[in-house]
Amino acid sequence: MLIDDVTIKISAGKGGDGVVGFDKNKFALGPTGARGGNGGNVYFVATDDIGALRAYRHQKSFAAESGKIAGYDLRDGRKGRDLELRAPIGTVIHNLITDKKIELTKVGEKTLVLKGGLGGRGNWFFRSPSNTTPKEFEVGKEGQKGKFRLELKLIADVGLVGFPNAGKSTFLNIVTAAKSKVANYPFTTLEPHLGSYYGLIIADIPGIIEGASTGKGLGTKFLRHIERTKNIFHFISAESEDPVADYQTIRTELEKHNPDLIKKTEYVFLSKIDTVPPQKAQKKLALLKKENPNTLPLSSIDDESIEKVKKILNKIKDQRFIAKKVVK
Numbered sequence: 001m002l003i004d005d006v007t008i009k010i011s012a013g014k015g016g017d018g019v020v021g022f023d024k025n026k027f028a029l030g031p032t033g034a035r036g037g038n039g040g041n042v043y044f045v046a047t048d049d050i051g052a053l054r055a056y057r058h059q060k061s062f063a064a065e066s067g068k069i070a071g072y073d074l075r076d077g078r079k080g081r082d083l084e085l086r087a088p089i090g091t092v093i094h095n096l097i098t099d100k101k102i103e104l105t106k107v108g109e110k111t112l113v114l115k116g117g118l119g120g121r122g123n124w125f126f127r128s129p130s131n132t133t134p135k136e137f138e139v140g141k142e143g144q145k146g147k148f149r150l151e152l153k154l155i156a157d158v159g160l161v162g163f164p165n166a167g168k169s170t171f172l173n174i175v176t177a178a179k180s181k182v183a184n185y186p187f188t189t190l191e192p193h194l195g196s197y198y199g200l201i202i203a204d205i206p207g208i209i210e211g212a213s214t215g216k217g218l219g220t221k222f223l224r225h226i227e228r229t230k231n232i233f234h235f236i237s238a239e240s241e242d243p244v245a246d247y248q249t250i251r252t253e254l255e256k257h258n259p260d261l262i263k264k265t266e267y268v269f270l271s272k273i274d275t276v277p278p279q280k281a282q283k284k285l286a287l288l289k290k291e292n293p294n295t296l297p298l299s300s301i302d303d304e305s306i307e308k309v310k311k312i313l314n315k316i317k318d319q320r321f322i323a324k325k326v327v328k
């Protein structure tokens with residue numbers, strides 16, 4: 001099961017206490033109480049493992065190590081170890097206390113979220129000409145604490161959407177090395193699956209039905225995974241009695257979830273075209289083309305139609321890499 005939304009509590013380490021100490025040498029009774037170590041900080045580290053949030057499925061609270069108490073011999077206490085929590089790229093980290101959010105977009109990126117408390121000063125720090133044997137010291141400060149919601153929004157280039165059973169997973173498996181489960185019943189795919197087409201990331205999103213935005217079927221929570229996707233591949237089965245109604249139903253559900261979804265570049269595929277007589281297929285295709293001229297017939301058993309979709313994928317891939325070059 002893909003874990004894509006979890007809430008955890010985290011605390012940074014407390015600072016170690018300072019201490020009161022004196023030189024044991026009879027002739028030099030100066031203060032020797034050192035400073036406690038600082039508490040460990042908390043960082044999030046972005047990884048390309050999209051399943052990384054599973055680490056927070058059961059354990060819900062995490063803490064960085066506290067700083068160690070100071071030495072009595074002028075040696076500062078050891079700093080507490082930092083806590084590095086892994087989260088997949090595409091994770092939005094909502095700080096539920098400050099209301100700030102951070103997005104992890106680059107693999108390896110390390111983001112500080114909570115600071116450890118400062119170590120307390122020992123009596124050595126309080127010496128002065130008028131007080132050569134100070135007894136003052138400080139306790140370590142508490143580390144910052146926080147409550148965070150980790151919401152994964154996959155960063156894919158192409159999102160596959162449509163009614164259940166429209167052939168989305170079959171398509172993903174053909175054009176990529178993914179092994180998304182395929183079966184002749186609705187809701188075979190229960191969570192998003194990713195595949196890579198020469199570096200282009202395609203996300204297979206579980207089927208949507210009318211009312212999904214109000215929770216019907218599997219709901220639309222998975223649509224968050226295509227909120228950042230530039231291109232939508234919309235699959236409509238040629239077996240459908242009314243492909244235009246199907247098309248509009250899905251568009252409505254997408255819009256209800258997030259109006260930005262219907263502003264994305266959309267390619268429509270009349271899938272499983274081999275299951276209906278050619279004349280009927282042509283009629284359905286013509287009707288869909290009125291909705292979106294970027295409509296193509298598709299059959300998983302017809303290499304020619306697959307090649308046509310690959311051409312679109314190649315075009316998207318080229319655009320993406322050109323865009324990357326310009327950014328660099």
Ligand SMILES: Nc1nc2c(ncn2[C@@H]2O[C@H](COP(=O)(O)OP(=O)(O)OP(=O)(O)O)[C@@H](O)[C@H]2O)c(=O)[nH]1
Binds near residue numbers: 164186187
């Ligand atoms: N004849 C024919 N059958 C197809 C084609 N594409 C998919 N199928 C079959 O249609 C059924 C559903 O395919 P899936 O790929 O699981 O459909 P899906 O859209 O991923 O479905 P959900 O995961 O339930 O949303 C399976 O039995 C596939 O073998 C096609 O082009 N032609």
Ligand SMILES: [Mg+2]
Binds near residue numbers: 169170180181188
């Ligand atoms: Mg599927």
